[in-house]
Amino acid sequence: MKLGVVGKGGVGKTTVSALLARAFAARGRRVLAIDTDSNPNLGVSLGLDQQRTDTVPVLPRSLIVGSGGSGNSGGTATAADVVRDYGVATPSGVTLMSAIKVTDAGAGCTCAGHASVRSLLGEVMAEQAAVTLVDMEAGLEHLSRSGGTLAYADVLLVVMEPSRKSVITAARTQALAAELGIPLVFGVGNKARQDDEEFFSALCGEFDVPLLGVLPYDDTVSAADRAGVALGGVPRAVDALVDALEARSAVAS
Template sequence: MKLAISGKGGVGKTTFSALLIRTLNEQGKHVLAIDADPDANLAAAVGIADSDKVTPISEMKELIFERTEAKPGTIGGFFKLNPKVDDLPDALSVKLDNIKLMRLGGVKKGGGGCICPESTLLKALVTYIALQRDEVVVMDMEAGIEHLGRATAQAVNKLIVVVEPGRRSIDTAGHIRKLASEIGLRNIAVVGNKIRSSKDEEFLRTHLSDLEFLGFLPYDDALIEADLNDTSPFDVDSSAKAEIKEMIKKL
């Protein structure tokens, strides 16, 4: 099962991803977790010790040079468009129980995107993970889903968009859906987060009526405290964990 998680910054996307990853792990699944959002720290949310020491692959200059035969930071010139990546998930991931986690990192790019060694290696890696790996793959994406290409989109079983009750969150969901349709990714579901009442749930259902809802997570002080204390949301007492189990059944 290959799952990509997206949504506007601040909606709780990484919290949801971490709860999903840890619950799948608890159920005995082998999970490959991919932190593809440069602004997130999935390792800390999953509960991996010394998460701040996990080096993003985009910053591994020697590795990028070795695999693409071009220096990171350069644009133009010649470099390999199909670098070897099949050994990287096992070699470069940090581990917790049955979870392997990789942090992709960001690529500094100008106006129209970047054809550079770093982005080439990351795209090749995501494509390999989506097409070839046999674990459950959970990718915590940025709202732009830019690491996904057409080939990858065919392998993603579900794009899950995390939304909160609010106009900007709904607008971002529409933007993500448009980007997804452009690469042929149409299997999309929504998770409502920070739900305070049935009114919040109804608001989201009304404004995203043409999308499948996987479920709803409550507004929970325990989850907010976990984030503030750099604790995994899975390690606090929250009704969200039961909701996640129901979503996994649907998936």
């Protein structure tokens, strides 16, 4: 399964990515989590300390994986080469890869890094990981640039806060994903308090966004974030989300 996690800024993409990756790993799956944020911090949520997160090697910008690499300055790396050379084991059991990082002012756009991720997702990854999960930077540009970073994803999860704007973003994302031919797109409600679950159901109904599940606002999530550590365990609601994901992707395939 190749999963892209997208959504508006600050809705919880990195938190949800890390929790899903950890929940899959806890079920014994080999999980590769790819951080495509130009300001990467998925490593902390997977149990690395900040210093180790900051030294995770970043994919070279010219790298194109598979046949698309022939004659390209990036050469012809295979998916196995890339996972071996750039994958970092984390205490959560999830292998982390950092695809894009902006370290110098004026270093140019990150399109080449997105093309690397696109080419990697285009490869058969079954021997490297049962689940490949991509934590995206906020916004919709990754669905439009150079053929779409996530063009070869099987499932797109659009994380939403309990706000009308984030549900509308999910609806727009769904339309772009359909153009790219991504077979499954689901909304995931996050930071839900009181009657927010009903809010998500109603708005997703109104905008035709299939709602996979809703995660509650959780003080331990924000406390872990403030302390710069991973959550102690995976909340039960995340397990329910993985169950729903497995059931609905099995029905579709």
